[in-house]
Amino acid sequence: MTTNAAMKRAGRYLVFYGGLFSLWVMLAELKIWPPYLFPTPWGVGEALYSGFKDHSYVIAIETSMQRVLIGYAISVVFGMILGLGVASNKFLEETMGGLLVSLQSLPSICWWPLALLWFGLSQNAILFVVIMGSLLSVTLAMEDGRKQMPRIYGMAGRNLGAKGFKLFWYVLLPASLPFIVTGLKQGWAFAWRSLIAAEMLYLSLGLGQILMMGRDLNDMSAVVAVMLLIIALGFIVDGIVFRSMQRHLQNKWGLTPTT
């Protein structure tokens, strides 16, 4: 039953992606556009191969991952503190709540000039942009999660002797997790986008930089190869970290999948 369904799903994937790939091959082979505008799959494959072979892609991935992880971790910690504060304090909610929502409409790369002036052309400037990209998502998600969370958990926790940090860590945080996991995921996506954008402007290692390098060298195959890499990495983190987190929560809480 389930294997049958899985087979069918795999079949659908195969048809769709096979079709997409054939379309690409066909368009490339028709040679309507020159290869420096429209690369062939083999060209992209070669670019990927040589990029990994001379370790330039590996170093770029390591650098980018390190930056985004640090930035995202900081966002999560501060976003949760801020979100809880806004959710539990009437004054903060009325004042800062509106500010947070309006700030979120600002694309994070708009912080780049400011970051350059504050931090110079440095790692910190990139981190700043990454944090500005994801902090607000996490904050708003936490605020919302804290409000959606059934109040009885907080009462039961206090009743059983939890207070202060223990109440937050053992009750409020896990109780709001199902409500904030979507926000955490969104925060990750924003962090990732902000990072690539910032790296494209700040030419020092990272995936964004080799992407720009491809443009400078007129190497369309390399550009597409790096784009594929960026997609793949984002997808892998989303699939491995967040999907498994959601699945774990669904199993624990007995929620039905929301897809």
Add this chain to the structure above:
Amino acid sequence: MNMRLTSSPRSGDPSWARSENARSRFGLISRAPAPSGESTEPAKVRLHDICLSYRSQTGEQFPALDHINLEVNTGEFVCVVGPSGCGKSTLLHLIAGLHRQSSGEIWFAGTPVAAPGTDRIMIFQEHALFPWLTVGENVAFGMKMKGIQRREREERTRYYLRLVHLAKFEKSCIHQLSGGMRQRVAIARALATEPDVLLMDEPFAALDAQTRDILHDELERIWVETGRTIIFVTHNVREAVRLGDRVVLLTFRPGRVKSEFPIDLSRPRHLEDPEVAATARQVLDQLREEINQSLEAEYAAVIKPKIEP
């Protein structure tokens, strides 16, 4: 069923699980513990002139509880009944220290209540177990907060799960349990912190009748075995009479103590005992007046009253 329910993990009880008056409880069955108590020990819980008023959104104060005076003795099982909206749940929150009263004082074992404490544990109507923890972790939660060592925690968790006949479910998730099992976990979780008083807020209201019957038997047995003081809030008069040493009737808004009924019936009792039914009728007669008032208030809020005086 009875066989299973009366079997208890008594043999090899650790010292913290033994209670002084547990064994003798069924011996003095026909004697209802007098509200004033013959011992010189002060009341376990004493409510003195408790008032509580809420401020509505339009800014007017409306009283929820009005000069409540109540004493509950050590080991006593007191049931509080009243129409919905009389503030009986709020009363438990006050004793638990989760809210503050507007005036009056609550004394617990001789000291005023100022904050939540694990000597007074609530059992809520439903959905108060932590779904991110397993059954065992839920039961161990209060002990963990208290800083009790892991080994003792695990030992006690197992003991209390056996007490509510859920030993096999230690590793289960909360959502896998039925409503009745969940409330038994809630009872185990409450008992595991070794509270002096259990504050039960309509704990069986959401259960079907059969499950409720079984849990009545279990609660009575656990009360006898552990010797805890229980304050049990319900809107179900039969349930109150079936369980309590004493039934306290509250009036409709604002909640005031209307009358108290000592329940002088032998234990173990059953819901369908004619004595229980007869006593429940007495209580119900008085409650009905209050319910009528609450219904009138409800209708008045929906339709503008056109009734002649």
